[in-house]
Amino acid sequence: MKIRFLVSLVATLVAVSAFAQTNVFKIRVDRPGAQVQPTMYGIFFEDINFAADGGLYAELVKNRSFEFPNHLQGWRVGGKYELRDDGPFERNPHYLRLIYPGHPHKHTAVENEGFFGIGLRKGGEYRFSVWARVPDGGTGTLEIEFIDRASMGEVQASATATVRVDSRDWKKYEVIMRSEVTDPKATLRIFLAGTQTVDIEHVSLFPVDTWMGRENGMRKDLAQALYDLHPGLFRFPGGCIVEGTDLQTRYSWKNSVGPVENRPLNENRWQYTFKHRFYPDYYQTYGLGFYEYFLLSEDIGAEPLPVLSCGLACQFQNEDESAHQSVDALQEFIDDAIDLVEFANGDVTTEWGSLRAEMGHPEPFGLKYIGIGNEQWGETYVAHLEPFIAAIREACPDIKIVGSSGPNSEGADFDYLWPEMARLGADLVDEHFYRPETWFLSQGARYDDYDRQGPKVFAGEYACHGDGKKWNHFEAALLEAAFMTGLERNADIVHMATYAPLFAHVEGWQWRPDLIWYDNLRSMRSCSYYVQQLYTGYKGTNVLELTGEDGRSITGAEGQNGLFASAVLDSAMDRIYVKVANVSDSSRQIRIDFDGLKRKETVRGVEAVTYHSDDLDADNTLDEPDKILPARSPLVFEGKSLPLEIGPKTFAVYILEK
Numbered sequence: 269m270k271i272r273f274l275v276s277l278v279a280t281l282v283a284v285s286a287f288a289q290t291n292v293f294k295i296r297v298d299r300p301g302a303q304v305q306p307t308m309y310g311i312f313f314e315d316i317n318f319a320a321d322g323g324l325y326a327e328l329v330k331n332r333s334f335e336f337p338n339h340l341q342g343w344r345v346g347g348k349y350e351l352r353d354d355g356p357f358e359r360n361p362h363y364l365r366l367i368y369p370g371h372p373h374k375h376t377a378v379e380n381e382g383f384f385g386i387g388l389r390k391g392g393e394y395r396f397s398v399w400a401r402v403p404d405g406g407t408g409t410l411e412i413e414f415i416d417r418a419s420m421g422e423v424q425a426s427a428t429a430t431v432r433v434d435s436r437d438w439k440k441y442e443v444i445m446r447s448e449v450t451d452p453k454a455t456l457r458i459f460l461a462g463t464q465t466v467d468i469e470h471v472s473l474f475p476v477d478t479w480m481g482r483e484n485g486m487r488k489d490l491a492q493a494l495y496d497l498h499p500g501l502f503r504f505p506g507g508c509i510v511e512g513t514d515l516q517t518r519y520s521w522k523n524s525v526g527p528v529e530n531r532p533l534n535e536n537r538w539q540y541t542f543k544h545r546f547y548p549d550y551y552q553t554y555g556l557g558f559y560e561y562f563l564l565s566e567d568i569g570a571e572p573l574p575v576l577s578c579g580l581a582c583q584f585q586n587e588d589e590s591a592h593q594s595v596d597a598l599q600e601f602i603d604d605a606i607d608l609v610e611f612a613n614g615d616v617t618t619e620w621g622s623l624r625a626e627m628g629h630p631e632p633f634g635l636k637y638i639g640i641g642n643e644q645w646g647e648t649y650v651a652h653l654e655p656f657i658a659a660i661r662e663a664c665p666d667i668k669i670v671g672s673s674g675p676n677s678e679g680a681d682f683d684y685l686w687p688e689m690a691r692l693g694a695d696l697v698d699e700h701f702y703r704p705e706t707w708f709l710s711q712g713a714r715y716d717d718y719d720r721q722g723p724k725v726f727a728g729e730y731a732c733h734g735d736g737k738k739w740n741h742f743e744a745a746l747l748e749a750a751f752m753t754g755l756e757r758n759a760d761i762v763h764m765a766t767y768a769p770l771f772a773h774v775e776g777w778q779w780r781p782d783l784i785w786y787d788n789l790r791s792m793r794s795c796s797y798y799v800q801q802l803y804t805g806y807k808g809t810n811v812l813e814l815t816g817e818d819g820r821s822i823t824g825a826e827g828q829n830g831l832f833a834s835a836v837l838d839s840a841m842d843r844i845y846v847k848v849a850n851v852s853d854s855s856r857q858i859r860i861d862f863d864g865l866k867r868k869e870t871v872r873g874v875e876a877v878t879y880h881s882d883d884l885d886a887d888n889t890l891d892e893p894d895k896i897l898p899a900r901s902p903l904v905f906e907g908k909s910l911p912l913e914i915g916p917k918t919f920a921v922y923i924l925e926k
């Protein structure tokens with residue numbers, strides 16, 4: 269009893285003294301250090317959690333080309349019909365023949381369930397399109413309806429339109445429909461009216477109001493969330509998707525360009541990777557393909573970083589060497605990489621550059637980076653990567669190449685790969701860490717001792733996966749913020765960092781936490797999103813040295829009272845941004861001394877932006893998307909030292925001017 273009392277007394281005294289103690293930070297304001305790269309904070313996109321089809325890609329019809337292995341998955345068909353496979357698009361040959369059942373009181377119709385339903389907004393306009401023909405000639409009639417199953421328990425059409433099919437040849441028909449209701453889970457029905465047989469193929473429904481009003485476009489609220497993040501980098505298309513469970517199902521960028529109707533379906537490995545999150549209807553249509561990706565990168569001002577297969581299928585799932593492409597037969601894969609650069613940057617007279625121009629973008633996209641391999645490891649990876657590097661250097665000498673350090677943030681594979689990447693001359697090395705709280709707390713100084721002469725760091729996938737709390741919550745975001753001070757402080761070698769994964773549908777996720785969540789109509793930006801946004805919003809241009817009185821960086825180390833900190837100069841704005849994360853349970857007194865000021869110079873406070881939640885396990889939700897937001901307050905101060913108090917479990921950005 270006495271011992272317990274003593275222990276708790278000592279703990280209280282330590283806490284009180286830490287609270288009372290002023291933590292002195294010194295910032296060298298007259299010596300702008302390393303440049304913070306424009307690519308420093310970016311986004312990682314992978315089609316996991318229904319991020320593309322059913323997510324960012326605004327198509328509302330599932331299995332629109334009848335190419336899922338179960339060709340009618342997602343469809344309900346009644347009446348008389350045939351599934352046929354001699355359609356107009358050779359890589360998607362299946363289509364549906366709707367036939368008059370032979371009696372005026374019998375009907376043929378087909379319904380699509382969408383992705384967890386079809387989300388419609390009252391007054392919203394939707395572009396329905398279908399490739400169709402009347403094989404017997406004459407004029408066939410299709411009645412198109414949005415079915416609102418939710419209202420009053422009855423089946424009701426919230427919008428109807430008629431499409432008259434008047435050609436024996438395949439043609440695209442299009443009609444704009446307006447929804448009379450808001451319904452997150454509507455159904456699309458295509459009803460055969462009249463007696464004429466009609467063939468239908470590539471049945472599509474998009475909101476007219478997509479991001480930037482583009483056809484075959486992106487869901488507006490989700491693209492807006494990306495834009496609002498101001499990412500400097502956009503990694504795509506993954507992740508494990510790059511590799512495939514087997515090589516046949518790796519992401520093939522060449523299948524993802526050209527007319528959408530003829531982009532062949534690929535399976536999505538996240539359909540079955542986690543048995544407890546099995547989604548039998550999860551496929552990749554490639555509707556959001558590499559053209560759309562480059563365009564979106566341009567729209568949101570991010571440098572694209574495509575990652576391509578190095579000829580190794582997912583190594584977690586394939587121990588047998590025979591699953592992989594042998595090193596002496598890599599040409600097709602190497603060509604893929606070089607041709608992608610041509611697709612992005614090549615002159616319009618080149619094979620792939622001309623396709624880009626045909627698709628609507630004669631100007632080059634200005635691709636600067638390419639990743640080869642995702643989470644690869646071992647000697648086999650090094651052997652696979654080497655010929656890629658040689659060939660890319662020769663064909664596209666300006667492109668920077670990103671290699672992998674394997675799936676782990678440390679350990680034997682990691683230790684082996686880093687020197688190998690340096691030896692091969694990779695420009696950047698991709699590191700991944702989905703790690704618990706203890707790891708994030710211990711990594712504030714991770715990059716301080718990295719070799720300054722070697723490749724640069726790309727922290728390509730990371731997120732705090734709480735111990736027993738592998739979902740989004742404020743404390744995880746706070747620890748990410750704390751860890752990121754170390755990225756920022758080491759911006760001379762850390763050139764890129766992307767939290768992962770980016771998107772998740774609340775009804776279709778396989779992996780948590782994620783940055784942005786949504787259902788069919790609503791979306792929510794997580795606490796981790798706001799942390800990322802605070803870093804992109806106050807990225808600055810140059811690192812400023814920030815230390816304690818003892819000259820040590822503030823990395824959450826022993827004796828630093830749970831504080832992590834970094835500082836940058838924004839030379840364009842003439843401002844200083846100081847980021848502080850207090851991961852402890854108590855408020856902390858801080859005094860920032862500005863070193864290097866001239867005699868008459870002072871520093872003036874402009875604003876403080878603080879991020880905190882009393883409930884550390886909480887996050888924003890679809891019902892309360894604005895529950896936990898950064899708060900702004902004026903920072904009233906002018907002088908050579910700034911006294912501050914930062915609350916417990918708080919991340920703050922202090923905006924200052926000289």
Ligand code: AHR
Binds near residue numbers: 643779
């Ligand atoms: O982000 C989810 C997965 O995590 C990625 O596909 C893979 O690269 C990593 O293991």
